Amino acid sequence: MRKYFSLFIVLLLVACGSASDDSDSTDSTTTTQSEITTTTQQSNESTTTTEATISYTFDVEKMSPFTGLELPAETWLKRPRRVIAFKIDNNINARPQSGLQEADAVHEILVEGGMTRFLAFFLDNTSKYLGPIRSARPTDPTMVRPYGGTLVVSGATTGLIPSIRELGVPVLEEQSSPVMFRISSRNAPHNLYADTELVRERVDERGFYFLQPGPEPIYTFGLNQSNWKSGANKITVKYSDFTTVIWKLDNDRYSRFIIDNYSDNKEAVAHNFITQDGNYTDILQTQTIVVIQGPLYKDPATTLPSVLTVGVGSAYVFNNGSYIEGTWRRVDINESFIISDLNGEEVQIPPSTQWVHILPNEGEVFIDN
Numbered sequence: 001m002r003k004y005f006s007l008f009i010v011l012l013l014v015a016c017g018s019a020s021d022d023s024d025s026t027d028s029t030t031t032t033q034s035e036i037t038t039t040t041q042q043s044n045e046s047t048t049t050t051e052a053t054i055s056y057t058f059d060v061e062k063m064s065p066f067t068g069l070e071l072p073a074e075t076w077l078k079r080p081r082r083v084i085a086f087k088i089d090n091n092i093n094a095r096p097q098s099g100l101q102e103a104d105a106v107h108e109i110l111v112e113g114g115m116t117r118f119l120a121f122f123l124d125n126t127s128k129y130l131g132p133i134r135s136a137r138p139t140d141p142t143m144v145r146p147y148g149g150t151l152v153v154s155g156a157t158t159g160l161i162p163s164i165r166e167l168g169v170p171v172l173e174e175q176s177s178p179v180m181f182r183i184s185s186r187n188a189p190h191n192l193y194a195d196t197e198l199v200r201e202r203v204d205e206r207g208f209y210f211l212q213p214g215p216e217p218i219y220t221f222g223l224n225q226s227n228w229k230s231g232a233n234k235i236t237v238k239y240s241d242f243t244t245v246i247w248k249l250d251n252d253r254y255s256r257f258i259i260d261n262y263s264d265n266k267e268a269v270a271h272n273f274i275t276q277d278g279n280y281t282d283i284l285q286t287q288t289i290v291v292i293q294g295p296l297y298k299d300p301a302t303t304l305p306s307v308l309t310v311g312v313g314s315a316y317v318f319n320n321g322s323y324i325e326g327t328w329r330r331v332d333i334n335e336s337f338i339i340s341d342l343n344g345e346e347v348q349i350p351p352s353t354q355w356v357h358i359l360p361n362e363g364e365v366f367i368d369n
Contacts, residue, residue, distance in 0.1 A: 056223045056351070060214040065147065066105035066121055068221030068351030075124050083149030083215065084200060088118040089134040092262050094190040096272040096281055099130030106286075107356040109139050110296070110363075112305055114240030115262075119143055122196045129276035131193030132186065133174075136160055138299035138306040139358060141169040142333040147215050150203050154192050157302045167333065172203055185278075218356075219290070219337045222348025225322060227341065232323035235289060236366040237357050244268075245357070247289055252320050253353075256284040287352035291316040292328050292337065296360035307358050315339050316365055319350045323367060 058068060062076045088097060090108075100106055103120040111117050117134060136156040141164045144151050150170045155161075161171050174180055179198040182191045233249040242261045246268050247254035257268040272281040292315055294308040315328040317339065326341040339347040359365070 065217045083147040084122045085144045085149050085151050086120045087153045088120050089132040090116050094132045096274040099127035101273045102127040105354045107143050109358045114242035127196045132190045133192045141167045142309045144169050145333045146218050159301050219339050221351050224348045228322040228324045230322050231369040232318045232367050233321050234368040238364040249321050253285040286355035288354050289318040291357045293359045307360050
């Protein structure tokens with residue numbers, strides 16, 4: 001009996017020492033944190049012991065606001081830097097695109113004709129060959145503004161760029177070579193490309209916006225996915241009768257396929273990217289998919305279709321075959337999204353590569369195992 005009592009005292013002292021160490025290491029700059037404690041039942045004793053504590057703290061100086069992942073020192077030491085968002089074409093004549101696979105994150109947004117275009121965000125990553133770059137749309141500044149970023153486009157419908165600037169989002173239009181350049185193997189308007197670092201230098205020369213240490217993420221990253229459901233090995237995101245995106249789980253990443261009713265082939269085909277040398281293509285992939293649904297409306301200044309990203313709406317998050325359904329809310333385009341589950345608890349997005357769908361309420365999401 002004395003032997004077991006002594007063992008109990010030792011375990012108790014070790015547990016208390018661990019708790020003290022954890023409390024001393026708390027960072028006062030923590031913006032999000034989740035802790036998962038797992039317990040195991042010992043096979044020969046009835047005592048329950050703490051096996052591990054996994055915590056997550058977002059560090060605005062050393063982590064990516066787009067992935068929530070810690071960056072190598074040689075990367076974050078280059079900060080502060082500006083966020084730059086490039087508007088990328090997704091017309092059938094623009095595929096395969098280049099540079100999307102090198103972006104910090106990609107947002108996909110509905111445009112006219114039921115098609116989509118991308119916002120490719122660059123902060124810590126770079127691409128020497130990004131494109132094709134196309135014109136701005138009214139939803140763009142609502143996604144760029146929270147990052148304090150600059151929007152890079154080929155141009156825009158008359159009156160749109162001034163209204164984007166009025167929302168506090170600087171805009172850089174087409175520049176001469178070598179900052180931006182048109183390639184001969186594609187027809188205009190699907191042939192404008194850019195070197196992201198040369199664009200960054202041009203933006204810095206013009207003094208667009210402020211330098212920033214971060215910025216903060218657009219939604220909360222964390223490790224607690226304990227209430228997620230399984231069975232999301234295939235996700236279908238239908239924007240319209242003309243554009244459907246399919247994601248299929250491949251190991252721990254989702255590979256992207258697309259059905260485009262503007263093409264002759266109505267079957268899902270791999271959505272590839274191509275490098276500058278033209279000799280290597282591979283499929284676009286991501287680890288996490290976030291879907292934010294909002295009301296579709298016509299922008300009063302341009303009559304272009306736009307998705308409202310302020311207010312409330314439905315949301316889905318997918319990662320490694322698991323998913324959670326809930327809602328999002330945001331009161332201003334300067335703010336981040338708060339994504340909650342159906343019980344009202346805030347959802348923590350797994351730190352990983354991210355692809356964000358801005359989907360109209362008329363769109364549909366299908367989940368298959």
